[in-house]
Amino acid sequence: MPELPEVETSRRGIAPHLEGKNVKGAIIRQPRLRWSIPSDLNDIISGQTLHRVKRRAKYLLLEMDSGHLIMHLGMSGSLRILPPETTPGPHDHFDLLVGDCCLRLCDPRRFGAVLWSDQPLDQHPLLTQLGPEPLGDTFTAEYLFGCSRGRRLAIKSFIMNSKMVVGVGNIYASESLFLAGIHPQRAAQRISLARYKKLVTCIQDVLSRAIQQGGTTLRDFQHEDGKPGYFTQELLVYGQEGKLCTQCNNPITQRRIGQRSSFYCKKCQR
C-alpha cells in the first residue's frame, strides 16, 4: 500500500534511469485504471525530453517539455525499471519507454492512475486541494492545531485527510499515533497544542525512518529493481493485533475507524 515513503522510494529509484533521457513512447495494455489513460498519450510524449522526476503528495510527476505525466500507485501499484523486451505479466498495464529502458507500472487492483497535464501543475484539479507536505517547513503543530478547531472526527481520520496533510496513509497514521501516545479515535478538537507538537514530530520521524528503510512491503510494493522495503520489520502496531505492546506488554487492539482498520495500544494511547 504505497504511502509517501513508498512513493518517495520509487521516485528516488527511477529518477536516475529517466532524467535527461529521450521519451521513446508509451505502451498502454490496460487503459482502465482509476481513470482512463489518455489514448493519445503515445503521440503526445514521443520525442520529448524527460527532465525531472518530482513528487507531490503521493503523485509522481514526470516533467517533460510540454507538460507532466502524472502517476499514482493507488494501493497496489509498483514501478520497475526493466529492459524494454521484458515479457509483461498480467497486471503490467503501462510502459513508459525512456532512453534504453522501460518504466513499467504493475497494478493488480488498478486503483492507480496515469494522466497527462499540459497546464501549470498548481492548477491541476488533483493537486490544488492538497495540504502541506509532512516533511516540509509549513507542516507545523500550530497549523494542525488551528485546522483541528471545531473538528470532531477521529484524529486518525483527520491526519489521513490529504487536505490537512498529504502522504499519511493507513499504516503510518497508526504508527504515528502510537508513537505520540494519542488514541486514534480521539476527536481532533480535543487534542492540545502540546500534543500536536508531539504528533507532528512523530509523523515526521516515522516517515523519515520509513524512507531510510526503503518503505514498507506488505503485499505488492517493491522497488524499481524488484527488492522489498524493510520498514515492515519496524512496524510497532500496524498488523500487530494480539502481539504485545513494545511499551507496556498489553496486547495491541484492532478496530475499524472511518472504514479503515486501525491498530493501537489501549493503555499507552489516550
Added chain:
DNA sequence: AAATTCTCCTGAAGGC
C-alpha cells in the same frame, strides 16, 4: 461546512 458512505478492482484468506 463537516462527516460519512460509496465506488473503482483483484487476490488472499476463511468458512463450509
Added chain:
DNA sequence: TGCCTTCAGGAGAATT
C-alpha cells in the same frame, strides 16, 4: 477440492 463470502485500501465523488 471448490465455491462462496469477507476483507484489504487511496481518495475523489456522492450523499447525509
